[in-house]
Amino acid sequence: MMQRKRFYLTSKGLKDIKKEYEVLKNLRLVKTKGEVPKIWESEDLNPEYLSFQEDLNFLETRIIELENILKNIELIKTPSKKKRDVIELGGTAVVEVEGDKDEFTIVGTLEAKPSLGKISNESPVGMALLGHKVGDEVVVSSPIKTIYKIRKIKYN
C-alpha cells in the first residue's frame, strides 16, 4: 500500500505532472514494444543492457508514483482578496532576516525549489510562516533562533 498523502500543487505544477505522466506512458508503450537486448552471459560489464533494464523498472515505478500523486492532489487556490493579508500556500512572503531581505513562495513539497526561493510548506521555515500577517515577527527557534520579519505578502 502506498502512503496516503495529500500533494499540494499549483495549477502550473499540476499541468507539469500531467504532462510527465502522459510522456512516460507513451515511452513505456514504445519500450515494451521494442526489442529487449539478450542477457549477457559472460561476466563482462554490459552497461547497455543494465541501463535498459534499469530504465524500464524505473519507468514503471515513476508511472505508479505519478498515478499516486494525481489521485491525491490538492490544488492550491489563491485566497479571496479579503484573506490575502495572511501568508498561505501559494503566497509569497517578503521578509527581513538577519538584517537582509529575502522572499519565499510557500509551495507543496513537489514544487519546492529552495535555491529559487520556493520553499515547502512542510519545512520548518515554511510551516512557521504560514498563517502570519505583515508586521509579524516569526521566530524559528531550534538551538539557533532566527527571526523572519514579514514585510509584504504577495499572491500571483
Place this chain on the structure above:
Amino acid sequence: MKELVDFFHEVGKLRRIPRRGWVLIGVKKDPASITDHSFRLAIMTWILGKKKRLNFERAVKIALIHDLCELYAGDITPYDYESLPKNKKEWPKLFDSWPRFTKSKKLKNFLKKHKKEKTALTKVTSGLPLELKKEILNLWYDYEKGSTKEARFVRQVNRLETLLQAFEYSKETKKRPFHSWWVGTEEQIDDPFLIKFMEKITEKFYHRPRKKTKKIRK
C-alpha cells in the same frame, strides 16, 4: 573496457578536491573532499532512507554521482556568487549568516551553476558507452530538478551531511557554530524524519560561540 578505466581514474581525482565551504571556513588540515562527502552521503541515504519507500538503488546512485560534475565545474557555494573579502581571515565570519539574494539573482545563480555543471558532467562522462552516459546524466537531471522522491530525499540528506560536517568542524575548532548551514537547512528540508535527525545532529554537536561574533559587510 578502456573507457571505464579512464572514467574510474577521473572519478578518483575527486579525492583530491576539497569542498569549497571547508576551505572558506579555514579548515587547513585535510578538508573533507568531494569523495568524502559523496561516500558519507551514500551511507546516510541508505540508512536514513530505510523507513521510506524508496528505490534504494536509484537513491544511492544519485548520491554517488550528484557531485561528479565538480571534477571540472568545481564546488560552487552560495558565497561564491558575490565577491569575497580580500582578507581570507574574514571568510569564516561570512558563515554566521546565510547569503540572501533577490528572486532574479537566485534564478541567475541557479542557471549559471546548472549550465556550468551540465557542461562539466557531459565532459566527465564523454568517453562512456552511450547508455551509461545517459543513465548518469538522467540521474543528475533528476537530482537537479528533484523530480522523483529519491532525488528529493537525497537532496535533503545532502544538506544534512553538510550540516553534520560543519558542526563537526565547529566543535573540533571550538570557534564558530556556523549558523548559516543551520538556517539554510531549515529552509530546505521538509521530510519529518530528516527534520528530527537534524535536531539530533544539533543536540550532539552544537555549541555556543565563545564570543559574540560581528556580521561583516562586504
